[in-house]
Amino acid sequence: MNRTGSDGTLPHRPDVLMPAFPRIATARLVLRAFAVADAPAVQRLAGVREVADQTLLPHPYADGMAEAWIESRRAAHECGEATDLAIERVLDGTLVGAIGLAFEPGRARAKLGYWVGAPFWGRGYATEAAAAVVTYGFETCALERIWAPRFRGNAASARVLEKIGFAHEGCRRRFVAERARAETVEQHGYLRWEYYARVAQCGFTCEPGAF
């Protein structure tokens, strides 16, 4: 399958206008464009040390940063640089995290990134959201490869990636110097043919309990 955007353009190409923000529904979540009204929740959830420690998010997460970041996401999507989505729980409309693909210019490759607020950990939300975004990346954006970096100590993220089909590909030693630490980054990758092989074999879905 080699799906293109609704206007026939390949969404992963940065030189073409991206279609509207996707809205992706899973069993318990909706992945949608951020709105400025999400800013207080983003600041509250992304601003805690446990989330910052495993990401490149700023810390402290100062007033105004969430609004500026949300505002920047629209332009990033429109120019094909990145598509970042809010993870909202359908049950009560609560924002539980963020997930996105950062597209490599001129390549059918993207980097997957995500965080879930600490009060919502361990409920399968990251796995459910990441599985849905991977499907979007391969089926709608026609990507050939999605990759995901994580800090070596981030076992929860490693497990999320393993559950949805990523392979561990190796590491880059002391690759990121953040907050006075030299972090080794483990890299995970998922190829288009692997995704479709998995779909054919398991009837892979984004349902909770499918992982």
Ligand SMILES: CC(C)(COP(=O)(O)OP(=O)(O)OC[C@H]1O[C@@H](n2cnc3c(N)ncnc32)[C@H](O)[C@@H]1OP(=O)(O)O)[C@@H](O)C(=O)NCCC(=O)NCCS
């Ligand atoms: C990593 C993160 C996204 C996981 O979110 P989540 O919604 O709790 O993830 P899920 O519930 O879908 O899955 C977590 C899996 O990791 C496992 N896990 C959690 N902590 C673990 C640990 N210390 N060691 C091993 N496995 C662990 C869980 O048991 C679960 O696996 P299971 O379903 O087989 O039991 C969340 O912890 C987070 O946002 N952390 C801070 C930011 C971050 O790390 N972002 C990713 C950067 S690469």
